Amino acid sequence: MPSPKKAPERAPASPKKTSHADHINESYANLPTVSRRISLIILIGIIVGFIEYLITSMLSYFLSLRFEFVQQQVDSGQMQFLTMIYILPAMTLVSSVVAYLSPISAGSALPEIKGYLNGAHIPGIFGVTCLIVKAIGVTIAISCGFPVGREGPMVQVGCAVANQTMKIPFWRRALIKDTGDTGGRKEVEAEEIDKEKTLLLTIGGAAGIAAAFRSPIGGVLYMMEDMASYWNHETTVRAFGCTMTATLVYSLLLDASHNKNYEALILFEDIDHADWLTADIIWFMILAVFAGTLSVCYSELLFKFQHLRKTRTRFRSPMEKTIEVTICSFVICMIPLYIGYLFSCNVLPEDAVANNSFGGLSRFDCEEGSYNDMASLWLMGEEGAIKELYSRLDSKTNLFSVGTLASFIAIFLLLAGFTGGLAMPFGTFVPNLFMGAAFGRMFALIVQEPDWMGIKGLSSPGTYALIGAGAMLGGYTRMTITVVIMIAEASGDISIVMPLMVAVQIARWVANFLTDPYDQKMMELRRIPFLHDTVDKSRRDQTAGDVMIPTQPLNRRECLKKLRTIIEQDNLMRSAFPIIDNDGYLLGLVHGLVLESVLVQGFQDDEDDDDMLPMEPMADPSPFTVFNTFPLSKLFPLFRKLQVEHVVVLSNKGRPVGYIPRTALVDHDGGEVETNHHKAMSHLDMTGTARNIRRQSTGSNAIPVAPGSPTAKAGFESGELYDDHLDASANLRRLTDWLSPRSKSKDYVERDSSASQTSQTPTRDTAVSLHDLADHHAEESALVVKRVKNVRDSFNGFQL
């Protein structure tokens, strides 16, 4: 829809109008699309901010309930813990939903999201079910007392919001760039839509984590540095807008309801400046080494338990998973009820009584005016406790004793590690920050306490807690600027940036030296295909010919019988079929799933096996091609950076001899390469969805499509791409539309006849677009079109 305002009139200052300027002007020419896009991003931000607010509200309510229950039991001396058990049925419900319906909601799902954004297909990961389970589940888990965080899951929630919002018809259009009168190639459009979608998911995830940490820039950086495999400049700007909106909405909502107890839920705001001295640097560095090691302990424990739960075959039915979580919940619920008895009471600092600033501390069994420090750590809410640990007030220096902190870290570490692999949603960022802060404070107390080392002239233990938290998170995630900015933004204190940078860098080195990143190991454990952007050392001397899947190219027209044999034998998730002309030269590439769709739906009840099916209308006329001597080291960037799905391999005579699917590069495990993608799918810990995939691979009617495949791209327009069950008939409808780009006029008979005339026009040799092909081979296309017409009638017309 070209706007009346044309480009060249504006900005007369420019001496020569090149396309640079046109790039900018174009966006104004498409104002309706632009405004749709902007409103979509703002909408995502608002929804994510609102969800985060709801989670915080619920958590706030539950945490204060828990606090009071514990105090009641201790005061009355009676076993009142039954009053706390109200949380158990909720927890059981959550875990049963996770175990039975939505296994993808377990854990933080960050490795899965990372894999998804890299190009792996993980069904249901951003569905509505997952969104709800995740948001409610993590709230209940934290209320119950599990040592888990709500920040990681917010990434998935944000992505899911983006995914669902994109499906609303009004905004679905915003994904499609106006291709103008000139080109309008269907396959170019489809590719752009696919990338656009990935980017919007990324932006949604950024909004999720930004709202959770109240760190708008940290959210953008997190997706950029750690999660996204694909990023462009525009994404930065748009993610910035989205995180801004989400954080603003969340903050405004919190402000509007300031009478509630949010203190315990919002990470450390309004604290004093963390002044640090040059003398501290060396101690910060030592602390960072320890914190890096501690982060490795945590990630190793998490991983070990996940691994154990995954490889152990007994007790892994959904029922048993649910029971496991219920038992754990019970134990976790009991801890704060009794742990305080093991630790002694501390007297409240004087000014605390005066200005009533220690509301979060638990009295437990102590007398009025004193508190139990261990019980307080468990009961004041994770973010609230972190805030106290960060405190740099002199009066709070000895708020928690070294012994308490050490015991707390040990218990918390074990419990937090034990949650790995439980059938419930949980995040790991806040536990990291919590342990890091506790450890940093303990470290400072040991170093500064006269009884221990007694070093004078250092900063407050609160500063050490901040550094410890940053170092621990850096060691765990292996991120750099993101951690620093997140902590600076969340603590509202940027003066700490410099020592924090040093500490994060050191903790990363230590952690890198000790073990692989947790996310990476999880991706390996769950067999999530991930494509790196550089080739592995051992494969450096390989060429395209070494990894390609040799294939017999198909001719322009193939008989149905042969095609049916092919799709029964081949692994359709990854397969592709080069189409050749009579001399054996490349005409295009047909994706296995497209071929299957046509055969299974369009020609299912047809007995005429000798019918010839034209292949070109189904094919991408310009796939990437390489010669078989092409080095693998140059192929990796091609797949990773350009998000290519298949590459056709040519012999040295320029004829197609095979193809390389993206999946051939994701794993280096020799024999597994061929079935790798498929295997990765079925190995995903998703009981429910794995069934679908299995069914699909045997040719039945549920067809998940890999993002990036032509079907996926076309599929998006109908808004069903990321659903668990891709309706096969919708798939076919899409194909029909794809085959007939001018299908708005719905009248196929008329179209066929006119197309037959155009087929006399000779094709231009140097520019064969899908449109041209569709015209040129209209006669042949008509066959396909007629076959699918009867199926097609049962759907609403596809109008975009």
Add this chain to the structure above:
Amino acid sequence: MPSPKKAPERAPASPKKTSHADHINESYANLPTVSRRISLIILIGIIVGFIEYLITSMLSYFLSLRFEFVQQQVDSGQMQFLTMIYILPAMTLVSSVVAYLSPISAGSALPEIKGYLNGAHIPGIFGVTCLIVKAIGVTIAISCGFPVGREGPMVQVGCAVANQTMKIPFWRRALIKDTGDTGGRKEVEAEEIDKEKTLLLTIGGAAGIAAAFRSPIGGVLYMMEDMASYWNHETTVRAFGCTMTATLVYSLLLDASHNKNYEALILFEDIDHADWLTADIIWFMILAVFAGTLSVCYSELLFKFQHLRKTRTRFRSPMEKTIEVTICSFVICMIPLYIGYLFSCNVLPEDAVANNSFGGLSRFDCEEGSYNDMASLWLMGEEGAIKELYSRLDSKTNLFSVGTLASFIAIFLLLAGFTGGLAMPFGTFVPNLFMGAAFGRMFALIVQEPDWMGIKGLSSPGTYALIGAGAMLGGYTRMTITVVIMIAEASGDISIVMPLMVAVQIARWVANFLTDPYDQKMMELRRIPFLHDTVDKSRRDQTAGDVMIPTQPLNRRECLKKLRTIIEQDNLMRSAFPIIDNDGYLLGLVHGLVLESVLVQGFQDDEDDDDMLPMEPMADPSPFTVFNTFPLSKLFPLFRKLQVEHVVVLSNKGRPVGYIPRTALVDHDGGEVETNHHKAMSHLDMTGTARNIRRQSTGSNAIPVAPGSPTAKAGFESGELYDDHLDASANLRRLTDWLSPRSKSKDYVERDSSASQTSQTPTRDTAVSLHDLADHHAEESALVVKRVKNVRDSFNGFQL
């Protein structure tokens, strides 16, 4: 050099060792290389931090001198301005150096750097001359009173430091990754070195801007968001380390010499929290609209003057440029001497007298206890003045009157715009911040002053100054998170992030609506080739066949006479020659410059024109190939994201029919496409260096090579790539080394004979590396090798 510690023993937790883990482990296996790399990055950081410290020291001294001179003249009532003229010879010297020797040092050179990092070749941009001229020149220009900043030029200084440091033999090795025993393909290595270099330059630039703003994370983000065309995850980590070091070194040096007057040079540290209220938001938004407009005025003025100076042919000799700068300097020097007389005196706030906190204010002709606000703005140093404008102390609310601020903005804007195109180094970030801060403060005074609008309950004018500065910089640069983080880091205040984000976003929209970004227009004006990552709308329906340069492929062996004819006719900057076998199928691609090197140097004094030269040893055996129907929209990402230099175009029969150079895509100006790259080069405002290029294109002995070309890649190893004059013999030596990868044994005669034997071994069909080729065609190679042997003897052996 594999380390004794092997990978598989570690991290036993992982159930299956895949290459993910190996990726990490590899870096430990190459510890010597890793430590070289780390030390290189730290070294760059230290040098950049030190240079920034030197600049600050000099500036600090000159600015206090100027302050005193002005006061002396006003006090004595005599025309003492002659004492100020000491600066004029220095300024004349700077401008003459810029005009005669190093035109690339003029201005901020940011568009050039951006183009360079995108792949354009701009000779001398990171040379030693430029480094020195830039660092000293900008110091003198600011001392003189020019309304320019030192932050932008620090990017170039940082890049130049990185470029020079990379040449030190010890660290040069760090660029080369250990390829192990398996592969070791020379061409893969060379590509990696080339990317590595670009990334190190990027990192150096980040360190430069980080040190200048004392904003380590802002520095990384600036390069990531605005400057770099190529970025990977590792770059983030390394840039982070480098900016950290630079900022730390700079800060420590400043701390160590705290008795000096740095207050005026360091952007606003240790100010109070910028508290903002919800009621402010709407005013911030209005302010952002104005600030965005103001930034457009500034960039338009700058651009207009540049344009004027560039297109006007009279008065553009180096001599006249120097005189122009001298006259300007004189005028600029005079301004602070007299401007104070036009404005009235203000009484110093009471607490200012008490705690002596207004040291930067100029008394001028006022009596003791009062100050002249206009004179103060001119004399207190830009950063110092910005700090006062940001001040949120109540006592400073009316430090500058609305009238003074308005007049100041007008005069400053005109003068700052007028500097555009002057032959001296200058930056534009600080002027933006300065005007933005002044405008923000003025805006707040107007809105809040009872005499004007009198709106109550808003934040301090200092907060508005901060928002104004951010909005103005955002409108000027069109950056988002970078501006926010830079201002937050520099002001040590992160609580302002949220409204700042909103303001920056709005200012960007306004500026985008009004005009194109300044950098982009400058790149067009200077014809700097820049490759976008998406295709222009008007070219969307074009294919590779439409833009390719048709060419007659060369045979395996070609006679010298024919080759000489070819290189005389073709534009060697961009040309490439596909090599074909007897059936017309592709064997490789020879870069035009490589071919020329061999012909001009190796065979210059040879009369035997009928000798056959083997082409394969010179060729890249696996260039990227596309069919002629390949859409342009898929070609752009290929060139941009993979940094490809040439792509071979195949006919639909798989035979090479032409090639597409990177330069064919950088400009869309129809007829100019073919000569575009060359033209862009000669149009650069670089009197000295343009001569070299012209000489080179006619085949003489100075051969600048484009980064990314094989010659450039090989060339780097001898450390001479980024010099103005690439010695032709070095070029040849490199080629020789390239032709004989096992040349460590120096004895060509011996090698030739042994190679002749191996040539009997049949080449593997699917994996032809350069090594294989070199062996297989050793007989033919021997011809080349012998020819160049006599030239080669005059150089030291190339040992890496």
